Amino acid sequence: MTAHPRVLPDPAWAIGKHALMNLAVRLRNGRTEIDPSSWRIPYQWQGTHYQDNDDQPFLLLINSGGGFVEGDTAHLHATLDPGSRALITTTAASKFYKCPSGETSAEHITIAVGAGALLEYCPDEAIPFAGSRVLRRTRIDIAEDSRLFATDMISAGRIHYGRSGEAFDFHALDSEFVVNLDGVPLIIDRQMATQPDEVAALARMWDGACHQATVIIWGDLPEGIEDRIEQTLDGLGGVKAGASRQGRLLSCRILAAETWMCHEAIHEVWKHVRPALAGKPARLIRKC
């Protein structure tokens, strides 16, 4: 029996301001099932789907708040049984609204993937609105024989809002996307734009793109797949991307002009790796 430790709510957490979801991903009844061992609003539990019509549940995480108002915090904590497999995504982008009082809005994701388990974690993008202060922490722990497809996408803001948009108009973005292998850091994709010159430089750092994604893959992958991924991404308009491989680790960095272009690039990477990771093709995830 796998232990599924939970994050317990702090009594100081304000109701409605501090979301919490504890998930236990279990092997049961010949398939993987996800139990919400506890949750607090604005996270909502509405069950899972088996969109591939097999043993793998798809969880569409719902934050009924619609976004992060100043000072809002969310914690998602999940543990996958050894040998289980699950896909976790969101119903919509994580929108971080303006923080006029100087407070920070925060999102904490921690997922432990058991031995031989497969996690496909592909949330929608984070959108830091003008004037927002954003703290993001995503930590995924894997074992040597786990399999992982994990994405992290950040937009520059509400790109097409109003006449000129809101790109890179937030006050602070402190974002960390970490994958640990057997407790040791494998990838630390930490981006801190908390000073005015750092926020101002981001447009240059992203080479004029408005959306950025990181894709981290861990598993037994075919020879030369990184070359084929990069070749595919080269064929997408409005996208600049690279792929790099070290043994079982494959990382991709994607920069894109538009949201849909970034989503398409991520999906193309998934199409390449999913047959090797999950033994089945990638699919368009139904969210409605």
Next chain:
Amino acid sequence: MIPVGLAVPPGNGCDPFLSILQVTSSAFPTGSFSHSYGFECWLADRTIATPEQAEVRLRDWLRFTVATADAVAVAHAFREVLYAEMAGIAGLNRTVEALKLSREAREASAKSGAAFMAAFRDIFGLEATGRLAVIMEAHGQKPHHAVVYGVACAGMGWSEAQTVETYLYGSFSSLAAVLGRLLPIGQSDLQRIIAAAAPLILECSEIARARPLNDMSTLNSALDVAAMRHERLPSRLCMS
């Protein structure tokens, strides 16, 4: 060859000025002249086509990649030697590696680290880098350039400010020299770019030395893309 006895902490009365000149000299064998960290890809696709474009990207690299990541590791490695008996050096080295997203970025850092370690062993017979080698071996790790640099300079008796500033200067001037070979930039223009970076180097040193270990980070996503794409560049003069 400098006698081993010269490389001792300042408490023993040694002025580190000459050793600073030697270690920061382009003749010091670190292999950094063969690494572009992805810049060669920008030259190949004409993202960088002029000395002015090269200077902007060099300065951004120093401020938003080196100052907030590797130079922070230099400062912390330096403190590990002086104040912590290197108890956290293996963890620091792992963090430095994990922050590098592409294979070539990791390999460049590890290769420079190995070259630096060998140079300090062979030239100065430095005890601190000898201990680092033992720790790295025990943890099955390859020492990264920033970590070796911080440890070695602490062992040489430099100050923390000298260590971080020379690391920043050396990183900037080495990469500028690499670009000088690949772009039509005159020697004087190249030196002007390096001279103009002096205030930025001091600013970056302040940033690096004040930054906590858990805030080591980089912002240059476009360079990550370039570094990854460099792996498949058909014609290349640099290893990274």
